Amino acid sequence: EDWPEGALLAVSGRASFEMIQKAAMARLPYVVSVSAASTLAVDLADRMNMTVIGFARRGRMNVYTYPERLQ
Numbered sequence: 001e002d003w004p005e006g007a008l009l010a011v012s013g014r015a016s017f018e019m020i021q022k023a024a025m026a027r028l029p030y031v032v033s034v035s036a037a038s039t040l041a042v043d044l045a046d047r048m049n050m051t052v053i054g055f056a057r058r059g060r061m062n063v064y065t066y067p068e069r070l071q
Helices: 017-025 039-047
Strands: 010-011 030-034 051-057 062-063
Touching: 010 017, 017 062, 030 039, 039 051
Parallel strands: 010 030, 030 051
Antiparallel strands: 051 062
């Protein structure tokens, strides 16, 4: 079953390859982390058509993949 529009996985640590794998299996299109995303995680997210955001803090963030999805 699909998630509601805008559903995401928010993590308090690093966005790892394994975390992206699990989010992809759950069909979550967005992963947001307060820390960095690993290179392998970003590569996988890119292949899986997922948006990964790191260093998400008070109005700032790094968008690693598919920034055009954000409004």
